[in-house]
Amino acid sequence: MPIATVNPANGETLKTFEALGSAExxxxxxxxxxxxxxxxxxAFGERARLLNRAADLLDEDQQDIARTMTTEMGKxxxxxxxxxxxxAKAMRWYAANAEGLLADEHxxxxxxxDAGASRAYVHYRPLGPVLAVMPWNFPLWQVVRFAAxxxxxxxxxxxxxxxxxxQTAMYLEGLFRRAGFPPGCFQTLLVxxxxxxxxxxDRRVVAATLTGSEPAGRSVASIAGDEVKHTVLELGGSDPFLVLPSADIPQAARTAVTARVQNNGQSCIAAKRFIVHTDVYDEFAERFTAGMNDLTVGDPQQETTDVGPLSSEQGRADLEELVDDAVHQGATALCGGSRPTGLGAELERGWFYTPTVLSGITPAMRIHREETFGPVATxxxxxxxDEAVNLANDSPFxxxxxxxxxxxxxxRRCxxxxxxxxxxxNGxxxxxxxxxxxxVKRSGYGRELAGHGIREFCNATTVWYGPEPDGSGSA
Known part of the structure; x- marks a missing residue:
């Protein structure tokens, strides 16, 4: 795949880049x-100063970097x-909390x-250079939640x-340099x-984190395993959205629309499988379908647009295959199920797909097992x-x-x-x-964010001091 900015709203290639050579x-x-x-x-205080500065710069750049992300991947x-x-919020949170999260544990x-020590504690130390292999769907957030x-x-x-x-990748390197981090603290590799x-x-790379597809995760994990290097993987998802009889159905349906089409439906954590109790199924289905049908599809640079294009032509083709397979095998498209029309000559060249709700899904359909990366709900x-929980768990993700x-x-049961x-x-x-x-399962392993995330790439070092000369061993 070439390294290039291609506007998914019209298919136009705007800028291409040469991959780095071996010497670089x-x-x-x-x-x-x-x-x-x-x-x-x-010191933590110096790191926090630099990260807070990066957050301030990002706030100043918000409109410009937003346009870049939208141009490159269509959100x-x-x-x-x-x-x-x-x-920016996450940067400030880690700047404020990292020292406490990594404080010595006694x-x-x-x-x-009982350990025979006069003193003993756990001390967290950094590991070294970490390789981050990141996806396009949240091109800023996926990186920052690792980098911060x-x-x-x-x-x-x-x-x-x-x-x-x-261009988003290069912006990130520039952002941290402008904030005052040494040039080698964060580098973008255009490869x-x-x-x-x-x-x-390479021996100098000590660990890796990847957010992306299951095949990509499997590849990185196998290489890292062969080299005995730590990895964190966040892979695909086919998240269930359970609606039970006591739910606030109007609110659940409104939230369901947002949960399915966030980021044009291209989110690992987007709700994709809507599992509804029979007592409230008809009302939910009617409200949810109406909400999906009312969304505005169009130019992602416009403030009134709810759903922009998919990020690539292949991504749309993959989504169409899943929908067509389901419909061919008896599923019903309550709305959508096709490419939109009436967008205008330029946007007709883009990779848009109409928000879609499919009912009548069976295990024989590919869409029952595979992730739908676009605005399609089952x-x-x-x-x-019992049936709701069993169906929710009937997924490799x-x-x-x-x-x-x-x-x-x-x-409590859930x-x-x-x-x-x-x-x-209820959200x-x-x-x-x-x-x-x-x-868990094929969605990966390890954790990002919070204290769990910052400790993933630390050496939890046991520090032990022997008994004092008087032999008391008091702590």
Whole structure:
């Protein structure tokens, strides 16, 4: 895949970039290695000052970087601005909280004495240069939620971004440099997927994090495993959205629309499978379908647009295959199910798809098992909570889940039994710097954000001091 900015709203190639050669890659790896040796010793206060400065600059750049993201991958401009604001918020959160999250941990005095020590504690140390392989769908946020904790922990970052968002990738490197971070703290590597293996195998790269497809995650994990290097993977998702009889149905339906079409439906944590109790199915289906049908599809640079284009022509073709297969096997398109018309000559060349709701889904259909990366929802009717939970878990993925209920017993049951990295009640899944984020099953492993995320790329070092000369061993 060429490294290029291609506007998905009209298919126009705006700018292309040459991939880095081997000499430049070597230079950047050496720079990261050298920088880490010094940067790791900086105080938390200095790291926080630099990260807060980056947040301030990002706020100043919000409109410009939002336009860049929208141009490169098609998200509505209002969503792009919100993404930039969220990144600045996360930077400030880690600047304020990292020192406390990585404070030394002291076990109880009795345990210290039982270990034969006068003193013992756990100390967190940075690992070194970390390779981040990142996707295009949240081209700023996916990177910042790695970079902010990594830099605050004393690590340095090497970004291999998706090839269709090169200008966003270069902006990020420039942002951290403008903020005052040493040049080797965060570097963008404009390289193709074929260069990842040699970079990851380089002795100076100590770990990797990847957000992306299951095949990409499998590849990076196998290479890192062969080199015995730590990885964090956030892969696909086919999140269930359970609606039970006690739910506020109008609010659930409104939220369901947003949960499905956020980022033009191209989000791992977007709700995709809507599992509705039979007692409220008809009302929910009617309201949800009407809401999806009312969305404005069009130019993502316009403030009134709700749904922009998919990021690539292939992405739309993949989505169409899933929908066509389902309809061919008996599913009903309650709305959508085709490319939109009437967008105008220029936008007709773009990669748009109409928001779609499919009912009558069966296990024989591909869409029952595969992730739909676009504004397409599947709707299921269930008889009871047991059937709802079993259907929700009948997926190779386990990223997050949404449950609408006001029944405490149902809530406890879902927390206990849903196979997912998160359970969100009476709302939609969202990420926040204070809450750990990640999945189970084929959605990956490890966690980002919160204390869990910052510690992923730290060495939890046990520090042990022997008994005092008097032999008391007191702590």
């Amino acid at each position: 890659i070597e230079h950047r790896l050496a720079t990261a290695d050298t920088t880490f040796r010094e940067y790791r010793t900086t 509505p401009i209002k969503a792009a601005r919100a993404e930039a604001a969220k990144c 076990p109880p005095a009795d345990d210290v004495r 904790p990594a830099l605050m922990a004393g690590n340095v970052g090497l970004l291999k971004h998706a090839s269709n968002v090169p 193709g997927a074929g260069a990842v293996e040699s970079i990851l195998r 709707l299921y009717r269930v008889e009871d909570l 386990g990223l997050s889940s949404n449950v609408w209920t006001r029944d405490a017993d149902e809530s 927390v206990r039994d849903l196979q997912a990295g998160g359970v969100f009640f 939609m899944t969202a990420s926040h710097p204070a809450l750990p984020f990640g999945g």
